[in-house]
Amino acid sequence: MNILGTRFKVEHADLIPEGLFGDCDVDNKIIRIEQTLEGKSFKETLTHEKFHAMLRLSGISELLTEELEEALCRLVERL
Ligand SMILES: [Zn+2]
Secondary structure, three states, X not given: OEEOOXXXXXXXXXXXXXXXXXXXXXXXXXXXEEOOOOHHHHHHHHHHHHHHHHHHHHOHHHHXXXXXXXXXXHHHOOO
């Protein structure tokens, strides 16, 4: 997946033990999505993680608290 000109790998993973539905590793360019998610939940989680990547790649993330970044991603996933 191309995010702001950077190629990210999207992987399905077992994230429930970590208490996550998804995560975004900007250093290694990998977005992981919980393997049991499908349909709307999958799409929303991917959008959420993609927006984390956009905020981090652009440097905007550094201007935000962790809580505010998370709140913005939760908003965007529902657009
Ligand atoms: Zn998040």
